[in-house]
Amino acid sequence: MLASKWMEGPGRMRIGVDICNTIANVNAEILRSYDVSLEVYPFPELPAGFFSTPEGLTLLARAKPLAGAVEVLKNYALHGHEIIYITSRPVIAANITREWLAVHGFPRGSIVFLPRGYKKVFATHYGIGLFFEDDPIEAAGLQEAVGQVYMPAWPYNRNVRERYIQRFTSWKDMQNHSDCHLRLRMVL
Numbered sequence: 001m002l003a004s005k006w007m008e009g010p011g012r013m014r015i016g017v018d019i020c021n022t023i024a025n026v027n028a029e030i031l032r033s034y035d036v037s038l039e040v041y042p043f044p045e046l047p048a049g050f051f052s053t054p055e056g057l058t059l060l061a062r063a064k065p066l067a068g069a070v071e072v073l074k075n076y077a078l079h080g081h082e083i084i085y086i087t088s089r090p091v092i093a094a095n096i097t098r099e100w101l102a103v104h105g106f107p108r109g110s111i112v113f114l115p116r117g118y119k120k121v122f123a124t125h126y127g128i129g130l131f132f133e134d135d136p137i138e139a140a141g142l143q144e145a146v147g148q149v150y151m152p153a154w155p156y157n158r159n160v161r162e163r164y165i166q167r168f169t170s171w172k173d174m175q176n177h178s179d180c181h182l183r184l185r186m187v188l
């Protein structure tokens with residue numbers, strides 16, 4: 001259960017949401033065209049800067065949402081929580097990302113582009129209380145800064161064992177957690 005210090009005003013919370021492989025199944029698109037093992041992240045099989053190339057940007061645009069993510073995030077937003085999308089995508093992907101979120105029905109929210117490794121600093125200063133993140137390095141830093149990190153399960157994060165990180169296999173399972181947070185709001 002989240003401590004009241006993470007709540008922004010009565011029952012309101014700032015929720016950080018990573019995009020790639022947290023709400024967008026970019027891995028599925030990569031696997032269509034590349035021989036990637038998914039055991040190490042970021043993938044050594046892809047060249048540096050790949051997602052700034054036309055091919056990489058097309059792949060981001062084609063990714064499908066992970067099932068259930070829209071519903072869970074909408075539920076938070078409907079109850080007054082602030083959603084902030086925080087991604088390590090290149091800034092050149094800004095328009096693609098904004099359109100992708102809108103087309104797939106994700107709740108409105110700021111989109112922040114940060115180099116890998118900077119999410120903890122941002123989350124600390126912005127007062128984020130809950131974060132959805134698949135990257136093991138980012139998540140390890142974030143769990144020191146925010147109340148709770150929820151981590152979609154992928155092979156490359158299977159060995160993550162941190163006190164405030166909880167892995168989950170399906171966004172549909174997260175619906176119960178979001179209901180729990182919403183009940184917390186009622187108590188406060």
Ligand SMILES: [Mg+2]
Nearest residue numbers: 018020021134
């Ligand atoms: Mg990610």
